[in-house]
Amino acid sequence: MAADTAAPPKRTLSPSGRRRVGGLLLLLPALVALTLFFVLPLLSIIVDSVTDPEPGLGNYASLFTDGYTLRVLGRTLLVALVVTVAGVLLAYPYAYMMTLAGPSVRAVMVTVVLVPFWTSMLARNFAWMVLMQDGGVVQGVFGLVGLGDVTLLGTTTAVTISMTQVLLPFMVLPMFSVMQQIDRRLTLAGQSLGASRFSSFRKVYFPLSLPGVAAGASLVFVLALGFYVTPALLGSPQSSMIAQVISVRTRDLLDFGGGGAMGVFMLVVTLAVLAASRRLTGPGGAAGAAHAIVGGNER
Amino acid sequence: MTARPWLKIVAVLVGLFLTVPTLVVIPMSFSSAKTFRFPPGGWSLEWYERLFTSPEWTTAIVNSLQVGVITAVLATVLGTAAAIGVTTLGERAKGLAVGFLLSPIIIPNILIALVIFTTFLRIGLTGSLFGIALAHTALALPFVVIAVTARLQGMDPALRKAGGSLGAPPFAVFRKITLPLAMPGVLSGAVLAFISSFDEVVISLFLQSPTAITLPVQMFNSVTVQIDPTISAASSLMVLVVSVPILLAQVVGARRGSRGK
Amino acid sequence: MTTPTPGAGRIELTSLSKRYGSGPLVVDDVTIDIASGEFVTLLGPSGSGKTTTLNMIAGFTEVSSGRIRLGGRDIAPLPPHKRDFGMVFQNYALFPHMTVTQNIAFPLRERKVPKAEIARRVEQVLELVDLTGMGGRRPDELSGGQQQRVALARAVVFSPSVLLLDEPLSALDRKLRQSLQQEIKRLHEELKLTFVFVTHDQDEAMSLSDRIAVFNNGRVERIGTPADLYRNPGTRFVARFLGESNLFEGSLRPGGVYEWGGHKWAADGTPGEFDLVVRPERLRIAATPAEVPADANQVPATVAGLYFQGTHQRIELDYGEGPAGCAVLPPDAVGADLRPGSGVTAYWDPAHQVLVTRPNEENE
Numbered sequence: 001m002a003a004d005t006a007a008p009p010k011r012t013l014s015p016s017g018r019r020r021v022g023g024l025l026l027l028l029p030a031l032v033a034l035t036l037f038f039v040l041p042l043l044s045i046i047v048d049s050v051t052d053p054e055p056g057l058g059n060y061a062s063l064f065t066d067g068y069t070l071r072v073l074g075r076t077l078l079v080a081l082v083v084t085v086a087g088v089l090l091a092y093p094y095a096y097m098m099t100l101a102g103p104s105v106r107a108v109m110v111t112v113v114l115v116p117f118w119t120s121m122l123a124r125n126f127a128w129m130v131l132m133q134d135g136g137v138v139q140g141v142f143g144l145v146g147l148g149d150v151t152l153l154g155t156t157t158a159v160t161i162s163m164t165q166v167l168l169p170f171m172v173l174p175m176f177s178v179m180q181q182i183d184r185r186l187t188l189a190g191q192s193l194g195a196s197r198f199s200s201f202r203k204v205y206f207p208l209s210l211p212g213v214a215a216g217a218s219l220v221f222v223l224a225l226g227f228y229v230t231p232a233l234l235g236s237p238q239s240s241m242i243a244q245v246i247s248v249r250t251r252d253l254l255d256f257g258g259g260g261a262m263g264v265f266m267l268v269v270t271l272a273v274l275a276a277s278r279r280l281t282g283p284g285g286a287a288g289a290a291h292a293i294v295g296g297n298e299r
Numbered sequence: 300m301t302a303r304p305w306l307k308i309v310a311v312l313v314g315l316f317l318t319v320p321t322l323v324v325i326p327m328s329f330s331s332a333k334t335f336r337f338p339p340g341g342w343s344l345e346w347y348e349r350l351f352t353s354p355e356w357t358t359a360i361v362n363s364l365q366v367g368v369i370t371a372v373l374a375t376v377l378g379t380a381a382a383i384g385v386t387t388l389g390e391r392a393k394g395l396a397v398g399f400l401l402s403p404i405i406i407p408n409i410l411i412a413l414v415i416f417t418t419f420l421r422i423g424l425t426g427s428l429f430g431i432a433l434a435h436t437a438l439a440l441p442f443v444v445i446a447v448t449a450r451l452q453g454m455d456p457a458l459r460k461a462g463g464s465l466g467a468p469p470f471a472v473f474r475k476i477t478l479p480l481a482m483p484g485v486l487s488g489a490v491l492a493f494i495s496s497f498d499e500v501v502i503s504l505f506l507q508s509p510t511a512i513t514l515p516v517q518m519f520n521s522v523t524v525q526i527d528p529t530i531s532a533a534s535s536l537m538v539l540v541v542s543v544p545i546l547l548a549q550v551v552g553a554r555r556g557s558r559g560k
Numbered sequence: 561m562t563t564p565t566p567g568a569g570r571i572e573l574t575s576l577s578k579r580y581g582s583g584p585l586v587v588d589d590v591t592i593d594i595a596s597g598e599f600v601t602l603l604g605p606s607g608s609g610k611t612t613t614l615n616m617i618a619g620f621t622e623v624s625s626g627r628i629r630l631g632g633r634d635i636a637p638l639p640p641h642k643r644d645f646g647m648v649f650q651n652y653a654l655f656p657h658m659t660v661t662q663n664i665a666f667p668l669r670e671r672k673v674p675k676a677e678i679a680r681r682v683e684q685v686l687e688l689v690d691l692t693g694m695g696g697r698r699p700d701e702l703s704g705g706q707q708q709r710v711a712l713a714r715a716v717v718f719s720p721s722v723l724l725l726d727e728p729l730s731a732l733d734r735k736l737r738q739s740l741q742q743e744i745k746r747l748h749e750e751l752k753l754t755f756v757f758v759t760h761d762q763d764e765a766m767s768l769s770d771r772i773a774v775f776n777n778g779r780v781e782r783i784g785t786p787a788d789l790y791r792n793p794g795t796r797f798v799a800r801f802l803g804e805s806n807l808f809e810g811s812l813r814p815g816g817v818y819e820w821g822g823h824k825w826a827a828d829g830t831p832g833e834f835d836l837v838v839r840p841e842r843l844r845i846a847a848t849p850a851e852v853p854a855d856a857n858q859v860p861a862t863v864a865g866l867y868f869q870g871t872h873q874r875i876e877l878d879y880g881e882g883p884a885g886c887a888v889l890p891p892d893a894v895g896a897d898l899r900p901g902s903g904v905t906a907y908w909d910p911a912h913q914v915l916v917t918r919p920n921e922e923n924e
Contacts, residue, residue: 123534186653251416
């Protein structure tokens with residue numbers, strides 16, 4: 001468009017070229033903003049992690065040698081894993097049911113998934129605090145099933161339960177978007193060919209739904225790794241997860257090198273998990289989840 | 300094909316697990332007790348009164364609204380422009396650009412908080428509401444990009460060509476055809492950007508200062524620093540502000556969907 | 561791939577009915593006796609109950625009342641996978657995560673057939689459907705026609721006594737459809753299985769079937785050979801659904817007179833309210849009433865359109881009232897001066913007309 005006025009007619013760009021320039025101009029501000037507020041800071045953190053307090057890989061070495069950090073790392077990975085597995089077990093039947101339900105029931109089911117997703121994170125964690133406090137409702141339920149008066153608040157168990165709930169939508173939506181595309185007649189075909197209902201499900205439907213499971217599981221695992229609010233509110237310093245340690249290191253101790261190294265390590269794990277799941281599911285997986293979350297029932 | 304009964308039961312239980320715990324905050328907010336006992340022993344409007352009168356809460360609410368509006372405006376303008384710009388790119392460049400624009404949604408918030416905190420500390424942007432809004436903009440960008448892109452994808456590319464063939468120059472095509480058609484996506488992107496900022500806590504925690512405390516930070520502090528039951532009223536307010544628009548969008552969307560058939 | 565035992569493929573449907581919840585009957589008292597090795601088509605518009613009937617035979621839909629017997633044995637209590645029917649689905653329903661060979665081997669694996677035997681039979685059936693060498697491909701690497709042939713191979717590889725086909729050709733383009741029709745016909749002759757074929761395409765039904773059951777509103781309106789149904793449709797619905805017709809909505813008076821719009825025609829039968837049907841190839845055209853043979857029935861008509869189609873020509877006719885009709889004639893059967901808008905006399909031999917019943921209500 002700028003070329004239009006500045007250059008003599010002969011040298012104007014072709015219409016498609018002009019469109020391209022216009023498109024780049026539109027794209028540029030967002031790219032610059034993201035670079036300024038995300039990419040450059042990230043690079044500076046990476047630099048910090050190998051220079052602060054002294055050049056070298058000391059920060060990374062202590063990540064794997066310091067007993068406390070190792071325990072936190074181990075705990076974080078374990079919680080993320082449990083949350084992921086529990087999430088798969090809960091989300092799979094729910095997402096499957098969504099594909100079987102009629103349009104109106106399905107709309108309700110989508111809403112039930114989306115509303116908690118968009119419901120204030122703090123409100124949800126506060127609700128869990130209330131429910132899991134000593135003498136609270138959850139403890140009562142545990143007592144009823146014969147588990148006795150277990151203390152929940154401040155434990156990893158409380159953190160895990162709450163995180164499972166908070167992250168469940170991220171599991172359900174990618175699963176649903178994959179399952180929705182599976183032709184229902186395939187399982188019928190399996191049955192017509194001699195497979196029992198269960199066997200047809202196991203050999204035909206389940207393998208086809210795996211990309212959705214992988215996408216949901218990797219997303220939940222990655223998000224669980226970086227969870228801060230839930231462990232901070234429902235856990236205790238004794239059950240810290242890595243995000244809390246990063247927060248203490250940087251915010252309170254201003255140890256940008258140490259905190260940065262942890263952050264970079266987390267980023268590497270995140271990208272590795274996402275890359276692995278992308279190989280399994282194709283590019284649609286996580287992006288599909290994001291679309292489902294924003295677009296709701298648009299598809 | 301019909302669903303087995305056990306499947307229905309499991310689905311209902313999961314649905315309850317997703318929704319019911321959160322609803323606890325509503326009765327809690329009307330409690331008369333100074334503790335978090337549930338179910339509450341008595342009822343009062345004390346916490347709502349405090350939420351809307353005590354300066355630390357009202358300031359936090361106003362701060363959050365300010366940050367949310369700035370974020371929504373910035374993210375919507377940048378995100379809409381970017382989403383439209385992306386459509387002019389080739390297949391490969393498009394994939395890269397979209398991947399880059401969406402990356403904040405996948406990177407754990409704590410990491411974003413960490414990198415932004417260290418940088419803002421160096422350039423002196425911590426402790427300012429505007430700094431928080433800038434950080435939130437990066438976080439909210441993907442929502443706008445996705446919402447607008449989804450809308451544009453549903454649009455027939457021939458419409459743009461038709462506009463051109465009918466004599467409209469590219470900018471007029473953009474203004475008179477592309478933008479109006481993308482409008483619903485832009486609006487939902489703006490709402491989502493506002494909500495994502497209004498609800499964001501980790502980055503705001505890192506960037507907070509006594510003069511820059513958002514509502515989620517005030518809530519966070521009210522349970523970690525002191526025990527202040529006002530959080531239950533604030534939570535109910537959050538559920539209202541955050542969930543109701545989404546719920547409405549869902550209902551409208553579902554209606555539109557069924558009408559289309 | 562062995563020849564089935566005689567009689568094993570006989571399917572008897574007795575008073576078969578289906579309703580969902582307290583809704584209307586989707587399938588209403590359907591009785592069909594399909595002989596072993598017969599090719600029977602369930603033909604009807606969408607929503608007529610033909611697919612539901614097929615799904616009841618296959619076991620995917622529960623029967624509300626009535627009986628289904630296979631080879632004399634009641635199969636109602638059997639789940640789909642124990643019924644031993646081959647089934648071909650509308651969109652093929654090939655398993656996308658398996659190769660062609662794995663797809664075809666699936667029913668054999670489920671039946672615990674030894675590995676070597678599986679390999680042998682897969683090869684054999686690939687040859688049967690002319691796909692030798694394609695075993696390693698994935699379904700999405702095949703054309704529509706090839707996919708459908710894989711689906712056929714998969715449905716017959718385990719030597720079922722019956723093959724159920726649910727609109728198997730509807731997703732294909734016209735040309736491919738014709739070549740696959742021949743393929744299906746050939747498979748039927750080679751395998752000597754009972755074929756139950758569901759379609760809404762009358763041409764497909766006519767060219768493939770031994771017998772056709774015409775479905776309307778959940779009921780079997782007529783069942784018979786294609787030629788029989790064409791010549792003697794019996795009901796207005798069948799007359800209009802199968803082939804084209806010139807249809808007059810008059811009534812048969814005592815004394816062998818059919819009255820329509822002031823015209824009186826010779827006709828046999830018990831007096832009553834019937835439609836009179838003349839098939840297009842039985843209709844003749846005369847320029848003036850004087851040229852009509854004395855014993856023919858005749859009616860004035862206006863030419864609405866003329867279409868030269870090589871082997872024949874088609875003349876669309878407007879009778880002033882009632883549905884329009886047409887005549888299909890040899891290319892030189894009428895004068896060259898015929899134009900759209902020309903007034904002509906259409907006539908026919910009373911032996912070539914048939915009377916059909918009218919629907920009771922306006923629920924066609």
